[in-house]
Amino acid sequence: MERSRLLQCLAADYMRLREVAGAGLTAKVPTCLPWTVSDLVRHVGQVYLHKAEVMRIGSWPDPWPPAEVLSEHPIALLDRGYGALTHEFSRRHDTDRAKTWHNPDQTVKFWIRRMALETVIHRLDAELAHDVEAAPIPDDLASDGVAELLELFVGYASRESPDEFKPALEHAKGHAVLVRLLAPPPLSRSWLVTAANNHVAVTAVNGSPPTPPPAATVTAAPVPLLRWLWARESTPTTDAHSPIEVDGDEEAIAELRSLLQAGTQ
Known part of the structure; x- marks a missing residue:
């Protein structure tokens, strides 16, 4: 930006x-x-x-x-x-x-x-x-925030500050999760997040889906994806359709959540 x-x-x-x-x-x-x-x-x-x-x-x-x-x-x-x-x-x-x-x-x-x-x-x-409606977040800012969180707070920080990620990585099984940001170009992007032995690999994915297929996929527009990754979702209502599409292995999603928490605590 x-x-x-x-x-x-x-x-x-x-x-x-x-x-x-x-x-x-x-x-x-x-x-x-x-x-x-x-x-x-x-x-x-x-x-x-x-x-x-x-x-x-x-x-x-x-x-x-x-x-x-x-x-x-x-x-x-x-x-x-x-x-x-x-x-x-x-x-x-x-x-x-x-x-x-x-x-x-x-x-x-x-x-x-x-x-x-x-x-x-x-x-x-x-x-x-205060349980008030959130003011709008621009898509370009939210998209940049998603990139920063995954690339810097998780990928970079896990290599530079391994002790912060040690508890999460000790229990990780190396599941790969594809995080897909849906937006008109040039904001649309995808990342593959995988827990390695001593860091978290965050790789930009362009074009074809990764091979082998990821264990799980998280897909959303910029604002709901930013809020989900930062665990800042609004309180859901019973009749509301979730803006986040989460598919695949629940253990892989839980592992991603643990890695995100390590990077943002």
Whole structure:
């Protein structure tokens, strides 16, 4: 996604998070227990401030967080963090160097993308905490979020931080699951996710179905697929048709869920 589009999405989701949080900070966040909305908003504010400081000083700030953020009102902290983050973005080009946790991409653009995707997931958390209808998520942002989760949070992270995945991989049987994102080109994509001995192999699938066939398949449009992969689904109703099509071995699906949890905890 282009810089301007990502910043547009970041701004919209920051404002939506702020709006929903204003309905009450004491509500429990069912997708991030034992957090309350106050904890959620404080977390996002601190993340914004941290990334702004990373870009400002060119390294990981240590110690972190600053003592003053612990007593700051959560929404005031969110606002201050967003202001600091977008100020640092405005001073830099996409390709300017910035310290990141993804070794192949040490650029400002990494953080623009990461903060946009961080924010949309956490505003969903706030909406679920208050049981309000989720604001629309653009298909291009959701599609990018699916790619980031599978390729970086699962595939890359399982190689770089194997200890985080060790419990899930110890019990994995190596099932292959095909994750299919259904959308008009160029957003439509597919990935084959397979637990190996010491990492998770995430392979882009183009054209013909993989051989041998996967043990299971998960198919959906961008927004429901993003929410399913992040375990941020809305509460289903008895008469609603599921937007997610899950076929194949239930054990393989459970294995995928375990790997996703390891990558997103």
